[in-house]
Amino acid sequence: MSTALSEPSRRSFLGLGLATGSSLLLAAACGSGGMAGSGGTTPDTLKWGWDLPTSWDPVTSSAGWDVHALSLVYAGLTKHDGQGNPVPAVAESWKYSDEGSRVTFRLRSGLKFSDGTPLDATAVKKSIERGRDAPKSLIAAQLVDIKSVSAPDATTVVLDLRAPNYQIPSLFAGKTGMVVNPAAFERDPAGLATKPAGAGPYTLTSYVENSQATLERNPAYWDAANVKAANFQLFPLPDAATVIAGLQSGRYNVAQIPGSQVAAAKAAGLEVQVIPSLVVAVLDVNVTKPPFDDPNAVLALKFAVDRAALLKTQQFGIGEVSYQPFPKGYVGYDPQLEGVYAHDPAKARELLAASRYGTGAPVTITASSSGTLAQQLQAQLQAVGFKPTIETIPEAEATQIIYIQHSKALFVDAFAGRDSTAQAFQVLFGTEGLMNPGRRTSPELAAAVRTVTRTPLEDPKYPQVVQAATAAAVRTMPNVFLFTTPRILAHTKSVSALPKDTVVQRFEGVTVA
Template structure:
């Protein structure tokens, strides 16, 4: 109740009809695309930073800063043609040289976690102000998907020269909104950029984003009129929200998935037999039914059932508590104790409690530690954890849905997992655009990493957004991001 009263008080001030007030599921950690590693930061960047390419609801690529692209030299060169009307928020021209500066930074800066994504890039060459060539050491099919995310977000070279690695304190991009104020744990404020190339389709003057990890608080503030749009409506609240005439629910099947990952180097479950026992203690269908109102999609793979890169032959094992107990005895740890790091979200907390109950039946002593999302990620990156929750928002290319976690050099490989055969399969899959061949390579990788279990995937999401009634122009997308083009607040 204290949370409800505090948030209601914070939001009590009236907002202009031209101000879009958004409730976020977490507070962003860092607003620098080079260093970013959380989903909520991608939501903020969609307003702030244009990308070279965007992803349509059907997961095809569509123009944003690049108006055209073409593969050359047998897939070893990507030619990009840039729009003529792009401009950074500080007035700096957005040209091919600016794109080169950003891509070179993502490839080489010590602070950049984009280096692994761009490792195949050997050079970025400026042809003229509107054309550049990205040279590759070998064909790399996932590159378009990479350029549709943070590695394709282009910041002002003037601001980069001034701030360097501190650019996240004052990000200067070229998106439809510019940052005007940020108060950590409280708000992010932006204003519309009248000079933006798509300004005619941007219909709100200001955005205020408020981090509210508690989904109940977000929904309460939407219902009371203190927010206009919220992300991630909790499954338990969807049915009631649909009956509320004051709001509307938009939804989309997600490419996002929820997983847990293990510290395979020094965590309490570093013995693979313990990880296998833990999976055998789980029932994904029960987790979905009890904690998620049956609205999500139980899955043990990075691609949802029915997707082209989902492998039916690698189905999740049935729950087998007796076998789990036998594995624990075999490992000499009949009652292993460990801590699961969980974000401070009621949905994930409930999932964790269901898992805790299931694991206990097999002999595990599982402790739940709840942390703010950024703190949870920091703990995991430092290796100070046993097991941690990890949401992945999903990518249009299959490589971006698993290799970033599992490959030895993956920037999300917080498990310290290394397997040369898996790395080789990922490398081979990236070098061809033939779907059947790629599918074979990703299946070979999956057979190995799913047996090693550095991580377990639990379910795929359905995205549920809450909107004020009569808001128009909202485009639900499988990637869970909020696009602002065409979005209009209700009149009055």
């Protein structure tokens, strides 16, 4: 699922101004360490102003962004390290057969779900099969390569695959591999939307939709010794004008802030961490719609965009100009692509003139926000000869309009990354990819992605293989990547430094004084 710019990643950098003076005065009056507005929580509580999930069931969760909240209550077979590589979690190890068509996971022994029922191989088998086979599963597409699942003993899970696929351990580090308690989904699958049943670091104790989730530490979690904060509260994304006041008053002690608030947060005595993430702003281009059914118009668009100007205005310079779907340091990042479509208005005008639509080609910029990014893009496209207009659609209807009806030529969006590189390629560029509104892909890219799935992650050539696929995608597909969106988190001095996790923000080891 895409993280459209209506998700928290978008709201964090579009149309957000500096805090008002009255908000800062209120914050100063409240003091920096008090508990006012905290709901009477104990001091040992992490209070995160971030977002609530679309569903507490990883199988029906409809936003990639949900993985951050779901990781609080579910444990996966694997998890990501700081660089996005799969490492052991519920499974302590895994091994592929020589030909890559079977993978065997060895589970830690004695694991339990938060309700005390055993988390054994049979439970994992049922959870994977539900994700693959449930009629309403939104992770089924990631599990199509799994032909069968078996549990020969309590700690062994065997997956037989339809074809070699070495991406499974990475897939199982996110929503796809979160183990859901069969006792819950066999009894009341619909109830999981508001009552998660997992074995994560925390257990949900109360939930008010669109308001607050309250959690407590799960002593049965496989890594419980590293979960330091006894309690956790999760809140929707704070308003930009009041987020600093909320941190100072004690309503939150960790919160996402926009780039516009970084200086104010530091001035207020808060710690600010800028953590690299997989989120990148992107223009989704439908090559079946004019003018982008002409390749010259697509290239003109790529050279028309001044990414550096967008980054400076939209994120106050926090992040990096991007020409590809992966950030620096991630295995899929190809350094050879830097500057590949650097801003070149003259070249853009020449390409547009060479298209069959010529100078003055009309184009509608569709956005699900009234923020300034679309307006800035409009000015840039107009400067090279396009005749752009802006259309704002309801964010609740964006997926249906853009990705189901395929009715728009150009959509302002953001990509939140995926658990595996192959999955990211499929979502963005595959013929069935959600964020590929034209539903076309190049033979060169399709072949490169097949090579990615068939190359073991530990193969020394794997980074080269992934980067070759990235290069093929950027050069043959119409998507226009703009800039990366780091995770900007402010926290009070009572909270220790947060882990710098690229894929999923985790809180193991974090203490609250």
